[in-house]
Amino acid sequence: MTENMSHLDHYPELLDASSAWTHDFLPDALKDKAILVTGAGDGLGATTAKTYASFGANVILLGKTRSKLEQVSDWITQHTQTSPVIVPCDLERLDEDTVSKLGDAIDGAFSRLDGIVHHASRLGPRVPLEHYPPEAWQQVMQINVNAVFMLNRGLFELLHRGPKAVVVHTSSSVGRKGRAYWGAYAASKFALEGLSQILADETEANGQIQVFSVNPGATRTAMRREAYPLEDPLSLPLPEAHMELFLLLMSSLGDSPVLTIPTGQQLDARTWQQDLQRVPQA
Numbered sequence: 157m158t159e160n161m162s163h164l165d166h167y168p169e170l171l172d173a174s175s176a177w178t179h180d181f182l183p184d185a186l187k188d189k190a191i192l193v194t195g196a197g198d199g200l201g202a203t204t205a206k207t208y209a210s211f212g213a214n215v216i217l218l219g220k221t222r223s224k225l226e227q228v229s230d231w232i233t234q235h236t237q238t239s240p241v242i243v244p245c246d247l248e249r250l251d252e253d254t255v256s257k258l259g260d261a262i263d264g265a266f267s268r269l270d271g272i273v274h275h276a277s278r279l280g281p282r283v284p285l286e287h288y289p290p291e292a293w294q295q296v297m298q299i300n301v302n303a304v305f306m307l308n309r310g311l312f313e314l315l316h317r318g319p320k321a322v323v324v325h326t327s328s329s330v331g332r333k334g335r336a337y338w339g340a341y342a343a344s345k346f347a348l349e350g351l352s353q354i355l356a357d358e359t360e361a362n363g364q365i366q367v368f369s370v371n372p373g374a375t376r377t378a379m380r381r382e383a384y385p386l387e388d389p390l391s392l393p394l395p396e397a398h399m400e401l402f403l404l405l406m407s408s409l410g411d412s413p414v415l416t417i418p419t420g421q422q423l424d425a426r427t428w429q430q431d432l433q434r435v436p437q438a
């Protein structure tokens with residue numbers, strides 16, 4: 157149970173979710189940190205961006221649809237003292253030059269990059285592999301995994317500049333155990349888990365960057381609706397239900413980390429409390 161999250165009065169859904177939190181976060185826990193959130197126009201990405209901004213972070217909102225990013229940015233400007241930046245960008249077409257310009261823009265705006273949360277993703281067709289359209293396969297792999305590699309690679313130097321940085325890869329249960337008809341989406345999430353483990357291993361000795369993968373589990377968003385059109389959305393948790401975990405993953409950036417989670421952890425938003433009890437603390 158949290159002590160006092162009244163600074164979240166502007167965000168009733170998060171305030172409500174915070175009543176179940178087992179950790180307390182200071183209102184300025186992420187003050188002045190610069191965090192890039194992809195897929196920030198909708199669902200978990202928009203919620204993560206609004207949450208981090210509500211705890212003081214300057215968020216860089218990357219997503220495909222400009223109008224959605226503008227809405228999130230307007231909300232943040234209206235309700236927090238932070239400075240959001242929007243980056244409309246189709247990750248399907250991401251190239252080295254675009255990533256380099258993004259790095260320069262972040263450097264110019266904040267002179268730092270403390271974290272990245274990779275939420276952007278496409279579901280793709282839900283058909284057997286024998287009928288899976290090759291163009292759709294390429295598109296899903298491009299957005300869900302190749303673009304993540306490109307962003308991590310191109311922004312690595314900026315991430316490495318500060319005292320600490322955190323990279324979070326948003327995965328899925330079908331990225332940990334394959335399931336029929338999940339095609340490129342599942343394959344891309346397996347690849348994402350691999351990317352996350354490799355980056356965690358490569359950066360562990362230095363200790364400056366922490367890398368995680370998170371499976372949010374069934375959550376009330378557009379993607380979930382697309383995957384399960386007949387499901388009652390009200391039976392699913394809001395994205396705000398997972399924000400304690402997304403705050404904890406970034407908490408080591410602040411002066412007084414709430415909990416230090418060892419790098420490389422593969423977490424599940426539904427069971428992370430029990431999972432972390434089994435993990436030796438760093």
Ligand SMILES: NC(=O)c1ccc[n+]([C@@H]2O[C@H](COP(=O)([O-])OP(=O)(O)OC[C@H]3O[C@@H](n4cnc5c(N)ncnc54)[C@H](OP(=O)(O)O)[C@@H]3O)[C@@H](O)[C@H]2O)c1
Nearest residue numbers: 195198199200220221246247275276277374375377379380
């Ligand atoms: N919701 C669930 O039940 C669930 C379960 C397991 C895992 N996840 C994972 O959680 C993450 C967030 O998903 P969500 O449920 O919040 O989905 P969502 O509401 O559909 O949001 C996905 C976001 O990705 C962006 N995106 C898609 N294609 C893009 C592209 N080509 N370039 C740039 N941005 C692009 C979308 O932007 P536009 O809206 O502008 O197209 C949107 O903001 C994903 O990685 C997903 O795989 C979700």
